[in-house]
Amino acid sequence: MLKELQLVxxxxxxxxxxxxxxxxxxxxxxxxxxxxxxxGFIIRNFCPMRWGSWAKIPEETRTLVRDNLEVVFEMEDISPEVSAYLEDIIYLT
Structure with missing residues:
Protein backbone atom coordinates (compact mmCIF):
# COMPACT_ATOMS: atom_id res chain seq x y z
CA MET A 1 0.00 0.00 0.00
CA LEU A 2 3.00 2.29 0.40
CA LYS A 3 3.47 2.54 -3.36
CA GLU A 4 -0.15 3.58 -3.81
CA LEU A 5 0.04 6.13 -0.99
CA GLN A 6 3.18 7.61 -2.51
CA LEU A 7 1.47 7.85 -5.90
CA VAL A 8 -1.48 9.65 -4.30
CA GLY A 40 -5.22 -7.27 1.80
CA PHE A 41 -3.15 -4.74 3.73
CA ILE A 42 -6.22 -3.10 5.23
CA ILE A 43 -7.89 -6.39 6.14
CA ARG A 44 -4.71 -7.78 7.74
CA ASN A 45 -4.44 -4.63 9.86
CA PHE A 46 -8.10 -4.20 10.81
CA CYS A 47 -9.59 -7.71 10.67
CA PRO A 48 -6.79 -10.05 11.77
CA MET A 49 -8.05 -13.59 12.26
CA ARG A 50 -11.18 -12.57 14.13
CA TRP A 51 -13.67 -13.76 11.56
CA GLY A 52 -13.64 -16.69 9.19
CA SER A 53 -15.14 -14.82 6.24
CA TRP A 54 -16.13 -11.36 5.05
CA ALA A 55 -19.79 -12.30 5.55
CA LYS A 56 -19.21 -12.63 9.32
CA ILE A 57 -17.47 -9.28 9.74
CA PRO A 58 -19.70 -6.69 11.46
CA GLU A 59 -20.88 -3.72 9.41
CA GLU A 60 -18.84 -1.20 11.47
CA THR A 61 -15.63 -3.08 10.61
CA ARG A 62 -16.65 -3.27 6.93
CA THR A 63 -17.17 0.49 7.01
CA LEU A 64 -13.71 0.91 8.53
CA VAL A 65 -12.19 -1.13 5.68
CA ARG A 66 -14.05 0.94 3.07
CA ASP A 67 -12.99 4.18 4.78
CA ASN A 68 -9.36 3.10 4.62
CA LEU A 69 -9.72 2.33 0.92
CA GLU A 70 -10.87 5.93 0.44
CA VAL A 71 -7.40 7.10 1.45
CA VAL A 72 -6.01 5.72 -1.82
CA PHE A 73 -8.91 5.11 -4.20
CA GLU A 74 -11.64 7.40 -5.49
CA MET A 75 -14.74 5.91 -3.85
CA GLU A 76 -17.30 8.65 -4.45
CA ASP A 77 -19.68 8.16 -7.33
CA ILE A 78 -18.40 4.69 -8.17
CA SER A 79 -20.59 2.53 -10.32
CA PRO A 80 -22.45 -0.47 -8.88
CA GLU A 81 -20.15 -2.71 -10.93
CA VAL A 82 -17.01 -1.26 -9.31
CA SER A 83 -18.65 -1.56 -5.90
CA ALA A 84 -19.44 -5.23 -6.56
CA TYR A 85 -15.88 -5.77 -7.84
CA LEU A 86 -14.47 -4.34 -4.60
CA GLU A 87 -16.81 -6.45 -2.48
CA ASP A 88 -15.66 -9.57 -4.36
CA ILE A 89 -12.00 -8.71 -3.82
CA ILE A 90 -12.50 -8.01 -0.13
CA TYR A 91 -14.54 -11.20 0.25
CA LEU A 92 -11.77 -13.26 -1.35
CA THR A 93 -8.91 -11.59 0.53
Missing part, protein backbone atom coordinates in the same frame (compact mmCIF):
# COMPACT_ATOMS: atom_id res chain seq x y z
CA UNK A 9 0.85 12.09 -2.54
CA UNK A 10 2.86 12.80 -5.69
CA UNK A 11 -0.16 13.29 -7.95
CA UNK A 12 -2.29 15.02 -5.28
CA UNK A 13 -5.30 13.00 -6.41
CA UNK A 14 -6.87 9.67 -5.53
CA UNK A 15 -6.57 6.65 -7.80
CA UNK A 16 -9.68 6.03 -9.89
CA UNK A 17 -10.60 2.38 -10.36
CA UNK A 18 -11.24 1.80 -14.04
CA UNK A 19 -13.64 -1.07 -14.63
CA UNK A 20 -13.73 -3.35 -17.67
CA UNK A 21 -17.27 -4.62 -18.33
CA UNK A 22 -16.07 -7.41 -20.60
CA UNK A 23 -13.74 -8.97 -18.03
CA UNK A 24 -15.73 -7.87 -14.98
CA UNK A 25 -12.71 -6.41 -13.24
CA UNK A 26 -10.04 -3.75 -13.33
CA UNK A 27 -8.88 -2.70 -16.79
CA UNK A 28 -5.32 -3.88 -16.20
CA UNK A 29 -3.62 -6.54 -14.15
CA UNK A 30 -1.47 -3.82 -12.59
CA UNK A 31 -4.51 -1.97 -11.27
CA UNK A 32 -6.11 -5.22 -10.12
CA UNK A 33 -2.93 -6.13 -8.20
CA UNK A 34 -2.86 -2.67 -6.64
CA UNK A 35 -6.48 -2.97 -5.47
CA UNK A 36 -5.95 -6.50 -4.14
CA UNK A 37 -2.76 -5.53 -2.29
CA UNK A 38 -4.41 -2.52 -0.67
CA UNK A 39 -7.46 -4.57 0.36
Missing amino acids: RMSASLIKIAYDERHRGAVSSQQHNSVVNCC
Whole structure:
Protein backbone atom coordinates (compact mmCIF):
# COMPACT_ATOMS: atom_id res chain seq x y z
CA MET A 1 0.00 0.00 0.00
CA LEU A 2 3.00 2.29 0.40
CA LYS A 3 3.47 2.54 -3.36
CA GLU A 4 -0.15 3.58 -3.81
CA LEU A 5 0.04 6.13 -0.99
CA GLN A 6 3.18 7.61 -2.51
CA LEU A 7 1.47 7.85 -5.90
CA VAL A 8 -1.48 9.65 -4.30
CA ARG A 9 0.85 12.09 -2.54
CA MET A 10 2.86 12.80 -5.69
CA SER A 11 -0.16 13.29 -7.95
CA ALA A 12 -2.29 15.02 -5.28
CA SER A 13 -5.30 13.00 -6.41
CA LEU A 14 -6.87 9.67 -5.53
CA ILE A 15 -6.57 6.65 -7.80
CA LYS A 16 -9.68 6.03 -9.89
CA ILE A 17 -10.60 2.38 -10.36
CA ALA A 18 -11.24 1.80 -14.04
CA TYR A 19 -13.64 -1.07 -14.63
CA ASP A 20 -13.73 -3.35 -17.67
CA GLU A 21 -17.27 -4.62 -18.33
CA ARG A 22 -16.07 -7.41 -20.60
CA HIS A 23 -13.74 -8.97 -18.03
CA ARG A 24 -15.73 -7.87 -14.98
CA GLY A 25 -12.71 -6.41 -13.24
CA ALA A 26 -10.04 -3.75 -13.33
CA VAL A 27 -8.88 -2.70 -16.79
CA SER A 28 -5.32 -3.88 -16.20
CA SER A 29 -3.62 -6.54 -14.15
CA GLN A 30 -1.47 -3.82 -12.59
CA GLN A 31 -4.51 -1.97 -11.27
CA HIS A 32 -6.11 -5.22 -10.12
CA ASN A 33 -2.93 -6.13 -8.20
CA SER A 34 -2.86 -2.67 -6.64
CA VAL A 35 -6.48 -2.97 -5.47
CA VAL A 36 -5.95 -6.50 -4.14
CA ASN A 37 -2.76 -5.53 -2.29
CA CYS A 38 -4.41 -2.52 -0.67
CA CYS A 39 -7.46 -4.57 0.36
CA GLY A 40 -5.22 -7.27 1.80
CA PHE A 41 -3.15 -4.74 3.73
CA ILE A 42 -6.22 -3.10 5.23
CA ILE A 43 -7.89 -6.39 6.14
CA ARG A 44 -4.71 -7.78 7.74
CA ASN A 45 -4.44 -4.63 9.86
CA PHE A 46 -8.10 -4.20 10.81
CA CYS A 47 -9.59 -7.71 10.67
CA PRO A 48 -6.79 -10.05 11.77
CA MET A 49 -8.05 -13.59 12.26
CA ARG A 50 -11.18 -12.57 14.13
CA TRP A 51 -13.67 -13.76 11.56
CA GLY A 52 -13.64 -16.69 9.19
CA SER A 53 -15.14 -14.82 6.24
CA TRP A 54 -16.13 -11.36 5.05
CA ALA A 55 -19.79 -12.30 5.55
CA LYS A 56 -19.21 -12.63 9.32
CA ILE A 57 -17.47 -9.28 9.74
CA PRO A 58 -19.70 -6.69 11.46
CA GLU A 59 -20.88 -3.72 9.41
CA GLU A 60 -18.84 -1.20 11.47
CA THR A 61 -15.63 -3.08 10.61
CA ARG A 62 -16.65 -3.27 6.93
CA THR A 63 -17.17 0.49 7.01
CA LEU A 64 -13.71 0.91 8.53
CA VAL A 65 -12.19 -1.13 5.68
CA ARG A 66 -14.05 0.94 3.07
CA ASP A 67 -12.99 4.18 4.78
CA ASN A 68 -9.36 3.10 4.62
CA LEU A 69 -9.72 2.33 0.92
CA GLU A 70 -10.87 5.93 0.44
CA VAL A 71 -7.40 7.10 1.45
CA VAL A 72 -6.01 5.72 -1.82
CA PHE A 73 -8.91 5.11 -4.20
CA GLU A 74 -11.64 7.40 -5.49
CA MET A 75 -14.74 5.91 -3.85
CA GLU A 76 -17.30 8.65 -4.45
CA ASP A 77 -19.68 8.16 -7.33
CA ILE A 78 -18.40 4.69 -8.17
CA SER A 79 -20.59 2.53 -10.32
CA PRO A 80 -22.45 -0.47 -8.88
CA GLU A 81 -20.15 -2.71 -10.93
CA VAL A 82 -17.01 -1.26 -9.31
CA SER A 83 -18.65 -1.56 -5.90
CA ALA A 84 -19.44 -5.23 -6.56
CA TYR A 85 -15.88 -5.77 -7.84
CA LEU A 86 -14.47 -4.34 -4.60
CA GLU A 87 -16.81 -6.45 -2.48
CA ASP A 88 -15.66 -9.57 -4.36
CA ILE A 89 -12.00 -8.71 -3.82
CA ILE A 90 -12.50 -8.01 -0.13
CA TYR A 91 -14.54 -11.20 0.25
CA LEU A 92 -11.77 -13.26 -1.35
CA THR A 93 -8.91 -11.59 0.53
